[in-house]
Amino acid sequence: xxILGTTIIAVLKNGRLAMAGDGQVTLGNQVLKxxxxxxxxxxxxxxxxxFAGHTADALTLFERFEARLSNASGxxxxxxxxxxxxxxxxxxxxxxEAMMLVGDTTEILIVSGQGDVIDPDEPIxxxxxxxxxxxxxxKALWKYSNMSAEEIAKASIEIASEICIYTxxxxxxxxx
Numbered sequence: 001x002x003i004l005g006t007t008i009i010a011v012l013k014n015g016r017l018a019m020a021g022d023g024q025v026t027l028g029n030q031v032l033k034x035x036x037x038x039x040x041x042x043x044x045x046x047x048x049x050x051f052a053g054h055t056a057d058a059l060t061l062f063e064r065f066e067a068r069l070s071n072a073s074g075x076x077x078x079x080x081x082x083x084x085x086x087x088x089x090x091x092x093x094x095x096x097e098a099m100m101l102v103g104d105t106t107e108i109l110i111v112s113g114q115g116d117v118i119d120p121d122e123p124i125x126x127x128x129x130x131x132x133x134x135x136x137x138x139k140a141l142w143k144y145s146n147m148s149a150e151e152i153a154k155a156s157i158e159i160a161s162e163i164c165i166y167t168x169x170x171x172x173x174x175x176x
Contacts, residue, residue, distance in 0.1 A: 007130030008050035012123035023170035052128035053098030130164035
């Protein structure tokens with residue numbers, strides 16, 4: 001699934017999770033909004049989530065994910081698996097076009113409607129149209145600098161915004 005219109009990145013370093021996202025909302029080739037907040041704190045401020053894709057779809061998924069997280073007593077992986085099962089089998093949910101990036105201070109997960117719950121090999125993950133650029137920047141900064149998780153996440157979005165036309169420099173950054 002190729003999601004156009006945003007970049008969300010999560011970086012886990014030294015027990016801190018930083019998640020950043022740009023604020024651009026597009027419809028085709030038109031920018032509708034430049035200051036959207038696509039990264040938020042959930043589950044009593046212990047989990048961060050970000051979304052790429054259709055906004056209404058993503059908000060629906062966030063509500064469902066939060067319910068699954070409560071049912072799983074905060075177990076991130078179990079909640080993500082339960083959500084993807086529902087997402088794939090529910091007729092209405094199957095039509096949703098969005099992806100989620102979720103994490104806490106121990107893990108990051110990419111969640112998609114194809115039933116994917118991906119635990120990346122490295123403590124860095126990204127979704128959205130600017131994901132390849134942001135991931136590349138984050139990996140280089142992780143490997144060749146002493147920057148913190150939040151500094152890497154922010155710089156990665158800034159770099160992606162210089163390359164990806166669907167990503168802007170209005171950044172929301174949350175840290176656990």
